[in-house]
Amino acid sequence: MESKSDNKGIWKYSEKWEEELLLLKSIIDKTELTETTKWGGPVYVYNKKNVVGIGGFKDYFTIWFFNGVFLKDEKKKLINAQEDITKSLRQWRFTSKEEVNEKEILEYIAEAIENEKQGKIIKPAKKEAIVSELLNKEMAKNLALKEAFEKFSPYKQYEFLEYIETAKQEKTKISRIEKVLPMILANVGLNDKYR
Template sequence: MDTPKANTSSWNKINQWSEELILLKSILDKTELVETTKWGGTVYVLNGKNVVGIGGFKNYFTIWFFNGVFLKDKRKVLVNAQEGITKSLRQWRFSSKEEVNEKEVLNYIFEAIENEKQGKRSKPEKKEKIVSDFFNKELKQDIALAEAFQKFSPYKQHEFLEYIETAKREETKRSRIEKIKPMILKNIGLNDKYK
């Protein structure tokens, strides 16, 4: 008999974790969380707020906690997937179904749910305003570009400015400006292709 496939294809990168993800889903089905799809993968929410996600990668399958930084982690199993980048997300990684102890996993999930109900969440840090003299000159010379740039949210404006100003050489800054001008005029954000 065929095992049903987990509906997590894009977060199951090499499709070797179907049974394991079904196991995690069966555990999550015992909670009040609601399953949804976000960013092409399976996420569990409470009142519209992200609490848990699951997925499979090359060497492991995982359950991650969006505000895992607040979990007590008594078993010391949680890892920060991107140290220095990810502030609050934590993962619990497994390499086999045998490693998944339903009772322990549920304890972590119930704690995450309780934290969500209490409103515990990490606040994003305010990004320092970036000023780009090179780009400001460009905006002054091209009114259509300036008007198009103003239509972007402050966050997306920041992404463009950061992209320009992280270049060390003036020549690179200029080439980056030339690269993003058509995107801005077409109302395409710098990272829209990843969403």
């Protein structure tokens, strides 16, 4: 039978670093952040926005900054734990209490809070909206088509528009529209059969 500590996920080593994490907590308690528990561990928020979290891993304990990408990091403390996955998150790792420098940590957290107040976040890349004049004409003539099209998620609408509008020639666009009209009316997404 699995013991309860097995499913703590990223906090499964927190007991190993109990004193160290309490030290980090005592430092963070001096800031204006509010402690909450998310994903089974302490996460500190400002105005409901995640600013920092702490946790113990196998070989180190860490404080992470949810929007650490914006920190100046003059002391070169922060690492991107998962290069491709996390755009914003940065970790500051420690292997002993001696490495914990309260003054530096408070400086970093103050900067993180300031960034939060300024609303610095990485916005997800937005796709350019595509307009299809031809499809709009068809929808103007055919209300059922318009209604059917509007039932699709924005993503699926985008797939249709992209498919029509990436055709170079007008006649290809028209033939593509002829192909997708029955699909739209039948409420079938462009790539549903491949999903």
